[in-house]
Amino acid sequence: MRRVGLAQCGLCSVFCASEDVMRRGPLNLITDVAGIAVGNAQHEGLKSGVTVVMGEAPMVASVLVMGGAPGSRETDLLAPEQTVQAIDAVVLSGGSAFGLDAASGVLAWLAERGRGFAVGPARVPIVPGAILFDLLNGGDKAWGRFPPYRELAYDAAVSARSGAFPLGSVGAGTGALVAGPQGTMKGGLGSASVVLPNGATIGAIAAVNALGFATVGDGPHFWAAPFEEGAEFGGLGFPAVVPPEARAPRTKSVDGAGWNTTIAIVATDMALSKAEARRLATAAHDGFARALWPSHTPYDGDAVFALSTGVRPPPEGHDVVVLSAAAAAVMARAIARGVHAATPAPGDLAACWSALFGTSA
Template sequence: MTGVLRRSGPRNLLTDVEGIAVGHAADERLGSGTTVVLCDAPATAAVHVQGGAPGTRETDLLDPDKTVAGVDALVLSGGSAFGLDAASGAQAWLRERGRGFAVGEIRVPIVPAAILFDLGPGESWERYPPYRELGYEAASAARADFELGSVGAGAGATTATFKGGLGSASVVLPNSVTVAALAAANALGSATVGTTRHFWAAPFEVDGEFGGLGMPLPMPNDAGEPRTKLAPSPGANTTIAVVATDARLDKAQAKRLAVAAHDGFARALWPAHTPFDGDLVFALATGRNEAELSPQDWVLMGAAAAAVMARAIARGVHSAAPLPGDRKPAWRTAR
């Protein structure tokens, strides 16, 4: 078959997976924000970390041998460890609506979270950082249609060469299963080849979704040289992401999908998974599609997870908006 990974969903967003909504909130003064992925009903979830510097909340619950069967939401946030507070805001929003598993008369929403480091030298607040309120606002704003670029968890993102951002992409497979990704690209490395504007993810691009430039020809002699933002701070990094499907998966199968999606990091970023990135992928399975999965389907789902992740990362960088005080140029304005 040809073109099996070329058919995007109607929105080309994570929300092409039925049962998912996405919302953003940001603090313009801080240049940082939060993205919440809401599940209409508890969804099977897993996580896989390949970066050396992750920041997480409640990810142990997602191991296949742990009791919790589903999550109510996932949170991606800027703010380094302070950003983990965003999950409390999303949890409060869900609890107000009676969501969560019952413990007597109490409802406990399950909201795992991951953070990236986008703190600037001038960031300050009084007793508590703003991320709890940002998490509540992002949950309140969750919709099927959402913006990309310098929004939510991508508001303060950068890469080695250009601004980073929040990106998303989807694909509908021949068996009708949808696989989609959402990524906040804040990598130590670069999403583009050498000093060019060509994306490493170009072989997976669909319908010119991140500029349609393809790969550079000829390939620059220095294309393989790692470009990083180790200076001035080796810790201001991390790409965090979600891969989702409407297929019926258990937690172990969802974990395999998260593992496969990390291949998309390696296809879209050079270098990736460094000791100074907390590179992490959550996997969600809503189970709305009852298609039986053959061995060939499983192989294709893994390839789809990697492809949509690479596309989501590139779309995040491509969509970033130029703003006053930027630490890196926006791709769309650079020449």
């Protein structure tokens, strides 16, 4: 990726372009952002799971929901005008509304360690979250009186680390589905990162369960291809000719109109205010539009949380433009990587990308 910088000419008011190179982060994961840890837990028989993104210290955060069918917890307090300025973790979960209980497991783990928003002598961990619908994906959802998401989330919190973690059919992406050549195709958990010219890092993680296509029609190419770094999701580029049917807004199925949602997090180590984090979430939604066709539908609950660990200085001048552009690009890459990395499992109702097209097509 390249940054276009603007420098004013001394002879006139014309701005001339210069280029600085952006590079992929060492792990190409959201954990390349200093101060971020990720944990995953899943149940193979359930075909569902939980992903937690945790800060080593409280993080400035905001959120933007652009889908018409969201499921979320503690999102109102992330508005810039609200009192609480920082949070401890964000939870992405399968299970539809049942998965909203996942945040309780992370809250319990944090409370055991004395973390949280101070109210006198009490501390209350702040753990927003969002869910996707994976109840009809072939997994056994006969869990009895209480759903398992609280315990899965606690396990995810225990496993949270700042290093590498797997992608694809793990965590909140375990049972995710997207539209595909045979009606549906497995979605998954994806992540990506980029280091900006000023040395700051931005990363994204997404659980991809979209109503629309991540691929171009019935072929192996990804809509996010212009933003791919190396061959992180196959290295195929765009097809020589985009087939006309790929431009039609095809979706999973009419019967599956409510079985969707892509939920995601974008994070940076630059110091941001809540208002600036909200703007970052807004920019990251452009990555949905570049990686999924269609996106932000009435039947998706598309949501992006934006986090700032604040270990680097705030953006200055043109840095805010670069940060916004990078947020969109890194989110598109994370979405494509999630679908590309999905793996087959017993009882699947849909094939994964590698089974349909081979590991590199």
